[in-house]
Amino acid sequence: DAGVTQSPTHLIKTRGQQVTLRCSPKSGHDTVSWYQQALGQGPQFIFQYYEEEERQRGNFPDRFSGHQFPNYSSELNVNALLLGDSALYLCASSFGGSGQPQHFGDGTRLSIL
Amino acid sequence: QKEVEQNSGPLSVPEGAIASLNCTYSDRGSQSFFWYRQYSGKSPELIMFIYSNGDKEDGRFTAQLNKASQYVSLLIRDSQPSDSATYLCAVTANNDMRFGAGTRLTVKP
Numbered sequence: 001d002a003g004v005t006q007s008p009t010h011l012i013k014t015r016g017q018q019v020t021l022r023c024s025p026k027s028g029h030d031t032v033s034w035y036q037q038a039l040g041q042g043p044q045f046i047f048q049y050y051e052e053e054e055r056q057r058g059n060f061p062d063r064f065s066g067h068q069f070p071n072y073s074s075e076l077n078v079n080a081l082l083l084g085d086s087a088l089y090l091c092a093s094s095f096g097g098s099g100q101p102q103h104f105g106d107g108t109r110l111s112i113l
Numbered sequence: 114q115k116e117v118e119q120n121s122g123p124l125s126v127p128e129g130a131i132a133s134l135n136c137t138y139s140d141r142g143s144q145s146f147f148w149y150r151q152y153s154g155k156s157p158e159l160i161m162f163i164y165s166n167g168d169k170e171d172g173r174f175t176a177q178l179n180k181a182s183q184y185v186s187l188l189i190r191d192s193q194p195s196d197s198a199t200y201l202c203a204v205t206a207n208n209d210m211r212f213g214a215g216t217r218l219t220v221k222p
Contacts, residue, residue, distance in 0.1 A: 041214055042213050101147065101162050102159070104149075104157050
């Protein structure tokens with residue numbers, strides 16, 4: 001039973017570029033949430049997708065956008081990258097409504113030069 | 114005021130002891146409460162979740178929730194060196210999950 005898978009594992013970009021990160025949820029899960037985790041901090045909620053719609057959004061600028069596909073997989077896009085966007089980006093999946101346990105992928109480590 | 118607060122630690126306990134990790138939250142509308150374990154360089158791993166006031170036990174782990182006091186805790190019995198990690202408290206309300214900054218636990222042999 002495959003867990004949450006994310007790609008790529010690591011990514012290096014320069015300021016101003018754009019990046020797309022990908023996530024496949026755990027089998028049987030239909031909800032995908034994205035988080036940003038800076039070193040020494042807890043994960044910060046970016047947004048959650050359910051039924052191909054953004055259901056809830058955290059306090060992140062519009063440079064952060066996402067998409068969910070009919071097979072429940074998801075993408076996170078970040079435009080106009082800033083040095084401060086360097087972080088571990090985590091995808092988590094769950095089933096159904098709010099408050100269900102979320103299971104995390106291994107994350108994508110994004111470094112901005 | 115931070116939405117979810119944890120003592121950053123480090124918390125150090127001897128092997129075999131009980132480790133007690135605490136968390137407070139500010140949103141009284143919070144509905145679901147989670148504890149995750151995160152090893153250095155790894156992603157968070159779900160340990161426990163609790164929805165109702167009281168205690169919930171799973172093996173060596175016990176989660177305790179007191180909604181009136183806006184307090185949730187995690188007890189680890191018979192602590193092992195392999196329990197050494199950062200423990201993240203997470204709280205959900207309105208489809209988003211808010212994390213504390215985590216408590217670093219060290220279990221000494």
